[in-house]
Amino acid sequence: MDWEWLKEFARGMIKPVAALAVVLMAMLLSYLQRLGLEGEMIYSIFRSFLQLSIIGFVLQFIFNQSSSIWIVVAYLFMVSVAGYTAGQRAKHVPRGKYVAGASILAGTAVTMFLLILLNVFPFTPRYIIPVAGMMVGNAMTVTGVTMKRLRDDIKIQITLVETALALGATPRQATMQQVKRSLVIALSPVLDNAKTVGLISLPGAMTGLIMGGASPLEAIQLQIVVMNMLIGASTVSSIMSTYMSWPSFFTKAYQLQTKVFISD
Structure with missing residues (x-):
């Protein structure tokens, strides 16, 4: 051997x-x-x-390995772990782990598909697995914060939401402000990071390339792609998580599920 x-x-x-x-x-x-x-x-x-x-x-x-199936296996494993972790953060959201997992899967899969379709990355393990890891990790954080913040905001303003429902508003209309606020709070760090990238610190992908011998110009080209895909995947995943969380917050009669907002 x-x-x-x-x-x-x-x-x-x-x-x-x-x-x-x-x-x-x-x-x-x-x-x-x-x-x-x-x-x-x-x-x-x-x-x-x-x-x-x-x-x-x-x-x-x-x-x-020559088979592409290992890429899919590694990707699904990362999504499963991320969904569980994000669900733990939003533990008071019913079926939170499944909602988080499905949201992360949707956001990262759509983003990855577009990147491959546009030939930004070749479909090989050396490229796809590290890229998927960055997207899944970022989407995990954003999704967990979105779900937790949405539930907490509705709980804080439960009287306002119930009043809107009593006046004939749909669950979406009654919680529109809470949804917007949770999305803005969750996505702000990603956007702030994109605004200051390279000015305060050099990101991991860029640093790794430079330390590996690549030129700074090559490194920034990859980092720009990375920042773009993180924003795309995080936005899709966070928005998806709000849509998938709604059914567990309301009954079929458009009433709040009080038990969801009792525990802390």
Whole structure:
């Protein structure tokens, strides 16, 4: 059996292990300030090391496969984990995990389809999986915030919503302002990041390319594509999540489901 890949991996881990020095510094500061975060730091670093190592081997395996089915499997796995995580954030939204998962799937799939159709990225694991990971991660955050904020806003203004319903408004009309507010709040960080990209910090994709030897001009071309796709996927996913959350907030008689807004 050829163990050359394992030797190469071990040699490559020298610098990551050396970088643990800054974590030790953080642990020392936590100890001196009596924050009690030393154990949490150790756990976080160990978990990130384990997860990234496993993912590295999995991606190495997928990249060496000729079948495109592995791209789909990896993508659906990421969407499933993201849907569960976003659903946990919006835990008071009925079927929140399924709503989040379906919303993330819709937003990222539509965006990815357009990028492939326009020949922005080739349909290969080396391109699609990292790109999908960035989109799914961003859509996960936005979707979770949208769903949680929408439910919380309706709860805060429940009297206003019920009054609108009593006057004959549809659920969409009665909650239009709450929906708009939740979408604006959820999407604002993505838009702010696009406005300040390159001015405050260099994004991960751009930094990775530059450190990998690519020219800054090539790096910014990819980063522009990344920012565009993040805005597209996040917007579609967040809007989809509001439409899919509505049925669980109202009865068939256009009345609020009181039990959804009781617990905290």
